[in-house]
Amino acid sequence: MKILKLSFLPLLFLSAFCFSQEEVEDQEAFFIKSIYEHSLMEGSCYDWLSYLSTNIGGRLSGSKNAALSVEYTADIIKKAGADKVWKQECMVPRWIRGDQEVVKIINSKSIGTKSLNCTALGNSEGSGIDGVQAEVIEVQSLEEVEELGAAGVKGKIVFYNRPMNNAHLRTFRAYGEAVDQRGRGPRIAAKYGAVGAIVRSMTTKNDDIPHTGFTFFTEEDKKIPAIAISTNDANFLSDLLEKEKVNLFMRNTSYMSTEVPSHNVVGEIKGSEFPEEIIVIGGHLDSWDLAGGAHDDGAGCVHSIQVFETFRALNYKPKRTIRCVMFMNEENGLSGGKKYAELALEKGETHIAAIESDSGGFTPRGFSADGEAEVINNNFKRVKEWFDLLEPYGLRLTKGGSGADIGPLKPQGPLMFGLRPDSQRYFDFHHTAVDHIDAVNERELKLGAAAMTSLVYLIDQNGVIQ
Numbered sequence: 001m002k003i004l005k006l007s008f009l010p011l012l013f014l015s016a017f018c019f020s021q022e023e024v025e026d027q028e029a030f031f032i033k034s035i036y037e038h039s040l041m042e043g044s045c046y047d048w049l050s051y052l053s054t055n056i057g058g059r060l061s062g063s064k065n066a067a068l069s070v071e072y073t074a075d076i077i078k079k080a081g082a083d084k085v086w087k088q089e090c091m092v093p094r095w096i097r098g099d100q101e102v103v104k105i106i107n108s109k110s111i112g113t114k115s116l117n118c119t120a121l122g123n124s125e126g127s128g129i130d131g132v133q134a135e136v137i138e139v140q141s142l143e144e145v146e147e148l149g150a151a152g153v154k155g156k157i158v159f160y161n162r163p164m165n166n167a168h169l170r171t172f173r174a175y176g177e178a179v180d181q182r183g184r185g186p187r188i189a190a191k192y193g194a195v196g197a198i199v200r201s202m203t204t205k206n207d208d209i210p211h212t213g214f215t216f217f218t219e220e221d222k223k224i225p226a227i228a229i230s231t232n233d234a235n236f237l238s239d240l241l242e243k244e245k246v247n248l249f250m251r252n253t254s255y256m257s258t259e260v261p262s263h264n265v266v267g268e269i270k271g272s273e274f275p276e277e278i279i280v281i282g283g284h285l286d287s288w289d290l291a292g293g294a295h296d297d298g299a300g301c302v303h304s305i306q307v308f309e310t311f312r313a314l315n316y317k318p319k320r321t322i323r324c325v326m327f328m329n330e331e332n333g334l335s336g337g338k339k340y341a342e343l344a345l346e347k348g349e350t351h352i353a354a355i356e357s358d359s360g361g362f363t364p365r366g367f368s369a370d371g372e373a374e375v376i377n378n379n380f381k382r383v384k385e386w387f388d389l390l391e392p393y394g395l396r397l398t399k400g401g402s403g404a405d406i407g408p409l410k411p412q413g414p415l416m417f418g419l420r421p422d423s424q425r426y427f428d429f430h431h432t433a434v435d436h437i438d439a440v441n442e443r444e445l446k447l448g449a450a451a452m453t454s455l456v457y458l459i460d461q462n463g464v465i466q
Ligand SMILES: [Zn+2]
Pocket: 284, 296, 297, 330, 358
């Protein structure tokens, strides 16, 4: 076990926690304890997140706020202790949300006319100012639309209403199983001649809040308006459809503008012993426009910056190069993640590990590990042993995914990790107008940053078998 110089650590730490003597004697355990104490007591991550999500606000790719957030995070990464900070230009799609979207039940026999809580799906294009009106049909899947074909769908509005499966403990699994309705559903409906698509919001909760998110059309596709409605309204509409035929009016005046340049922000602490070995940590800086993107993914951005601030405060000089990256455009294009990997390959850089935080600012429960088969085979068992040191903090290691932004790096061979916070409330806020700083608990956020910092520290100390 590597022994660190610990003279800089105040003796105070020795008495601040109720750890056994053996644990205190273990230098890595001791250092991790100091990481937690610093993050909880002195960490700036909540203040940064507050500024990013409130003073700057929603950061849709290509927007003025996205550009402001690039400048802001470049500044705080530098102040947090980066040796240098730079920007990587990438072209991003520019989606312009139109006027307040409308979805309305029209002249129902039993309830008359009623507006539904709704929001346009990202990258969707409009109906024009006049909107569209048609009979609505409810479906549970893309396959059902394929089976109905043009005969069943043409001229109608398709309503995708398969709920997220609340039987799954991990809500991300339920999201993964349901989100094809939002991502590809409108396109499939358009293929068979539908005039519009309505999608049940991607959330585990029954409430009145609509959730936006990316929907995919190719340039050649016929674009139809695509709008999410709240889960309460989806249930209401579904009940009504059991009683009668329903006509809906929908209007969405959003549109795609031309691509514009934007940036990833990269900060670096050069390694003292193995500078050519890079450990990258990050989150995505862009967010949807409805709120300040506090959980998604301001939390992941400030978790990552906190790693630098904590290392500096504890006077820890990493052996390996640590990069903190604010990725641009995860939500509706992933161009920042692709650009980062492309440049790493071009420069022949060696990334030994990549960690992403993009699952919210809730209490961390552990990390999932991913990577090319050989990298996982060589490392999973030994990394799992390191997690004995993180057990007192409630962290465990599982196999699983890592993060969308670091995904393009995977073929270059790093050991990949995703921070896994408690997921039970994540989809109460995800892609909504309520993803504000008030939705984030300061201590939970700081614990996430401490978990990230501890894992970076252990990788830096012990390396990765390539
Ligand atoms: Zn995200």
